[in-house]
Amino acid sequence: MSMKSFFGKVLVIVASLSSIAAAQANTLEDIQQRHLIRIAVPQDFPPFGSVGLDMQPQGIDIDMANYIAKQLDVKLQLVPVTSANRIPYLQTHKVDLVISSLGKNPEREKAIDFSKAYAPFFLGVFGEKDIPVHDAADLANKTVGVTRGAIEDLELTKIAPKSTTIQRFEDNNTTLSAYLSGQVNLIATGNLVAANIAKRDPSHAPVSKFVLKNSPCYIGMMKNEPALKAKVNELISKALKDGTLNKISLKWLKAPLPKGFGE
């Protein structure tokens, strides 16, 4: 075989391969045809996904996956993933959707598509129910506990009024102890941590006062899937409207969806 004809053949093969890839995939149709949806979920990240006492997966992401499968009227196959391999699983077509507490960032947006937000994930200021704090200015002359050097510390330091006393603790657990022992009655932390306190000590459940930094969770899917994306977004909007999302949030995060969620 001459060198020229070899390269010619390679070119033909490459061209045909790329034409396959360029053809618009329709995963939604595939899902409905095989009557099965494969969804990547976490198994080591409560309350989003973990293994329950009955050895069954449980959490926000599992509830969400069940909801999507039920609405599409197809069977559900949960595929456990780690946070490092959830996007590769999607890119290699091992799963149809990733519901795995996935946050948005520019780099990920280059690789995959995102739905609307389905679960809240944010850093904020939390405190006892009856403390009248609604924004940073309300923190004047108040004391707020925070873990030193954490992102919430940096954000809070930026926006807190001069008269606010910021008590910085060594690590998350010390900050929690300070709140639970009543040494501080406002803390800046993540909503997951707040949910954890609410679970441990419901009488002192910290209520979200305002958001410092918002990074909600989205459902991830392959690019160039307009039909699938539209359908998933439609289902999320429906779940937001009929209260399904709020119910999931109440169940796992012990708090309703934050105001303005999904807008």
Next chain:
Amino acid sequence: MLDFAALLPYSHVFIHGLITTVEISLLATVLGLVLGVTFAVARQYGATWLSRVVNVYVELIRNTPFIVQLFFIFFGLPSIGFKLSAWEAGTIAMVVNLAAYSTEIIRAGLASTPKGQWEAGKVLGLSFKQTLFRVVIIPAIEKIYPALTSQCIIVMLGSAVLSQISVQDLTYAANFVQSRNFRSFESYLVTAFLYLFLAILMRKAFNLIGKRLFSYRAER
């Protein structure tokens, strides 16, 4: 590359931390030593029950870690309705700690007082109290003065732990600065030197006080 200039914008944090450390250490040293002398006298010459109570206190504090005592006061006591600010909790923990150690040190000084001193007081018609405060106590403290000085310096250096309950002392300042500009080498080195400076200053002060306190020797 080392960059000590990166610490300059935070100099007020270090100064504030230094002042807090000096404040708390000074208060803890004075109160701790006063309590130490009181407890040592109670332990050595008090009634049996009093001596036992002091002994339990001393052993309890000397055989538990300082940080546990501190956490107990700051995080534990609020659950029985006794809430203190971080500053108060830190100061009290240091006083309680130093008082226990100095009790034991001063008691050793008292115990080593020759019987003859007490007998001398007695034949001169001095009461127990007069003998104790005019004859016995100063030489007793003089004997253990170096150990006492070291213990006070150890407690001052131990105040670094107070940063764990958010007392804004020198170590807190170092941690804070380090968490903002990530210059750990520089900020901890500067902090170490500040502690060294404080320790040397404290030893000098103790020596000066010692000279006045034990001046009866020079006068002779």
